[in-house]
Amino acid sequence: MQHLNLQVSAEGLGLALFQLNVFYNIWGEGMMMRRGRRSAEEHEAFHLNVELLDMEMNSAELHICTSLSASLGVNSTGMVLLEVGLLSGFALQQDGLQTNELIKKVEMQPGKVILYLDSMTTEEVCFWIPLVMEYKVGKVQEANVIIYNYYEPRQRTVRLYQSEKRANMTSCSFCGEDCSLCKPEENNDGSILSNGQNRLMSSFSPALLLLFIITFFSV
Structure with missing residues (x-):
């Protein structure tokens, strides 16, 4: 174990926030023997469920539910990032997500939306993310959703989702039966x-x- 000397100082008027996170493991009886046999899911820091609703051709909705895993031994985290990868051809509906006490910021990047969450607890929270189709794409590939601790990025969970309907569509789905409209x-x-x-x-x-x-x- 290494000792850490930490000094913090501040000057002037205003408000400052200092946060220090300490993580450690306590090995119990038999824990070493089970270490190599744990599955990947047992190491996941968050529970994460992603469901795609895409009954309409020009729009879709993502339903995401997540919570902090009790296996971490903590009741809450600091800031958490939820990165939502988008299916090809889709974008976040305008004003589809609003900031609130939990969602501190919504950031758009090419092919994904990032939600900055104030914190995450063991109590499940859910998000509805409305999507609109910007351009038509055939053979749409799967996308991923990642949630991770901003201060401890190794604490993360990843889920893939896809649209079976759009994965089986060809370009002729938009160009007529014989694809003549696109030839x-x-x-x-x-x-x-x-x-x-x-x-x-x-x-x-x-x-x-x-x-x-x-x-x-x-x-």
Whole structure:
């Protein structure tokens, strides 16, 4: 055991918060023998349950429930971060999460939402996270949800979730049965026109198109 000398000083007027967390293990009889046989779940610092509700095509909801594991031997933690990975094509609904006594901050990052939680206790808390589809994606892969102690990141729990419905969707699910709505078309010279280009060209009348060509080559 190493001794630690700690000195704290402050000057001026105002409010300061100093927090010191101390973690230690007390080995009981037979504990050493069971150490190598514990499963990963027994070491998890938090209970975490994630459920995806995606009955609608253009929206979905994540239902997340979590609590501090009693196996840690403490009743509460300091700040806890809940990182919610998002399925491809989805984003957090505008004003979908509001700060409160528990949720101190909501941070958006590419592909995920981070909730800064004031603390976590052994009493379960749940969150509803509304999502909206920003763009259409086929064969959507699973995403993860991570909760961990801000001051002790090794204390964490990870869960994966996925949408079986969207995982089995192909791009043709959005492009018609034969995928014709997403296929490029050939031009007269053999070059490929995208659907957007084809729709743009077809919107011009022959006279207007001829005027455009004459004007272009006369410049």
